[in-house]
Amino acid sequence: MAPFIATTSAPVNIACIKYWGKRDTKLILPTNSSLSVTLDQDHLRSTTTSRADPSFKEDRLWLNGVEENIKSGGRMATCISEMKRMRKELVEDVDASAPKLSTFSVHIASYNNFPTAAGLASSASGFAALTASLAALYALPSPPTTLSLIARQGSGSACRSLLGGFVAWNAGELASGLDSNAVQVAPESHWPDIHALICVVSDTKKGTSSTSGMQRTVETSALLQHRIKHCVPQRMADISAAILARDFDRFAEITMADSNQFHAVCLDTAPPIFYMNDVSRAIIAVIEEYNRVALLPENGGKRKAAYTYDAGPNAVIYAPAANIKEIISLIIHYFPQQDAFKDPFGLFGTAGVGSGALVSGFNESVAKTWEAGAVKGLIHTRVGGGPRVLGPEESLLGDNGLPLKTV
Numbered sequence: 001m002a003p004f005i006a007t008t009s010a011p012v013n014i015a016c017i018k019y020w021g022k023r024d025t026k027l028i029l030p031t032n033s034s035l036s037v038t039l040d041q042d043h044l045r046s047t048t049t050s051r052a053d054p055s056f057k058e059d060r061l062w063l064n065g066v067e068e069n070i071k072s073g074g075r076m077a078t079c080i081s082e083m084k085r086m087r088k089e090l091v092e093d094v095d096a097s098a099p100k101l102s103t104f105s106v107h108i109a110s111y112n113n114f115p116t117a118a119g120l121a122s123s124a125s126g127f128a129a130l131t132a133s134l135a136a137l138y139a140l141p142s143p144p145t146t147l148s149l150i151a152r153q154g155s156g157s158a159c160r161s162l163l164g165g166f167v168a169w170n171a172g173e174l175a176s177g178l179d180s181n182a183v184q185v186a187p188e189s190h191w192p193d194i195h196a197l198i199c200v201v202s203d204t205k206k207g208t209s210s211t212s213g214m215q216r217t218v219e220t221s222a223l224l225q226h227r228i229k230h231c232v233p234q235r236m237a238d239i240s241a242a243i244l245a246r247d248f249d250r251f252a253e254i255t256m257a258d259s260n261q262f263h264a265v266c267l268d269t270a271p272p273i274f275y276m277n278d279v280s281r282a283i284i285a286v287i288e289e290y291n292r293v294a295l296l297p298e299n300g301g302k303r304k305a306a307y308t309y310d311a312g313p314n315a316v317i318y319a320p321a322a323n324i325k326e327i328i329s330l331i332i333h334y335f336p337q338q339d340a341f342k343d344p345f346g347l348f349g350t351a352g353v354g355s356g357a358l359v360s361g362f363n364e365s366v367a368k369t370w371e372a373g374a375v376k377g378l379i380h381t382r383v384g385g386g387p388r389v390l391g392p393e394e395s396l397l398g399d400n401g402l403p404l405k406t407v
């Protein structure tokens with residue numbers, strides 16, 4: 001009999017309207033809706049293989065080749081048991097001939113092709129890949145929005161990685177969480193021109209995790225309550241409209257305002273939380289100056305880039321594809337690179353990135369020139385699609401049910 005096995009990959013997403021705060025910590029129900037851009041899996045992805053077999057004694061999971069402890073009642077265990085419940089209810093209970101996979105233990109191997117737990121949203125792509133691979137293994141007929149309810153219980157932001165393009169996570173109102181799901185605002189094909197430049201300022205584990213940080217904010221910040229009630233609802237409507245109209249200027253204005261407000265509520269937390277550092281702030285100064293020049297009537301009067309920061313110092317700069325070459329040159333001018341820029345879109349040809357001339361009218365003194373390595377690396381990617389089901393040649397589990405790939 002052929003083994004019961006499936007492999008999928010899932011993308012990272014980076015929010016423009018930030019999720020920060022839970023109203024239910026067990027079900028992971030947020031205090032506000034959020035919206036993100038799904039990034040292309042050609043560059044950043046989690047790949048996960050799941051296998052069910054009657055000979056397996058317990059559920060086991062290996063992350064990047066190292067076995068993780070699946071804590072009973074923990075997030076990983078919840079996602080696995082919820083997926084088994086769906087297999088039973090949606091497949092086995094309606095088709096008596098369907099193999100009883102829900103009664104078998106699973107072995108799961110996952111691999112991230114970028115640093116884990118370093119503020120690059122590995123928990124988002126990781127739990128999305130876990131959910132998608134179990135959905136493929138169990139042949140669930142469920143659409144991504146339904147699966148997002150399960151990924152959400154692994155890590156809130158993971159629910160948005162079940163869909164490609166531009167994705168909203170509705171906060172929902174029900175205590176059950178059944179209306180707290182991810183929906184696509186627009187597919188990647190609607191606005192493929194949106195590119196992203198990730199400036200890796202640090203790839204080490206952060207001091208305050210998102211989970212504990214946001215809980216402290218909920219408990220202590222009055223500003224968070226203002227944000228939830230008076231800012232986010234309008235921003236969600238406005239940025240959705242900007243996406244549908246492909247209005248980058250408005251998209252950028254809202255994205256930067258929301259990133260800054262998210263870091264303001266972190267500062268309003270007691271004790272305060274600082275995720276950005278001096279390098280992060282210098283990148284903000286450079287992009288703000290770039291936009292000041294772009295906003296001049298003689299230059300077209302529209303913003304050309306948008307920065308956003310999650311719970312760490314790394315910047316993600318969204319911009320239309322045509323501006324990315326200029327932005328990379330600008331960033332490299334202030335933050336010289338130790339390693340040559342990997343140029344996946346071939347923007348710079350064989351000559352490579354030049355010395356980085358500034359755009360005309362740019363006030364060079366907005367930031368100092370940093371020592372090489374202040375920005376450790378640049379990743380150029382773009383908006384992309386949702387999880388992909390991969391062929392058996394991509395499997396991460398061997399015939400013996402143990403991981404093939406170690407890192």
Ligand SMILES: Nc1ncnc2c1ncn2[C@@H]1O[C@H](COP(=O)(O)OP(=O)(O)OP(=O)(O)O)[C@@H](O)[C@H]1O
Pocket residue numbers: 046047063110111112115116117118119120121122123124125126127129130209210310311312
């Ligand atoms: N491929 C994966 N499969 C399953 N779980 C994963 C995977 N990758 C990451 N995780 C889980 O996510 C955790 C890391 O989440 P954490 O929030 O600390 O970092 P991050 O997601 O990289 O950063 P941030 O959420 O701030 O962007 C890991 O310890 C692991 O439990």
Ligand SMILES: C[C@@](O)(CCOP(=O)(O)OP(=O)(O)O)CC(=O)O
Pocket residue numbers: 014015017018019020028034123154155156157158210211212309310311
């Ligand atoms: C700043 C953020 O990236 C916070 C992400 O928080 P997580 O989804 O990592 O938190 P948990 O639900 O506790 O796992 C903003 C966002 O992605 O919307």
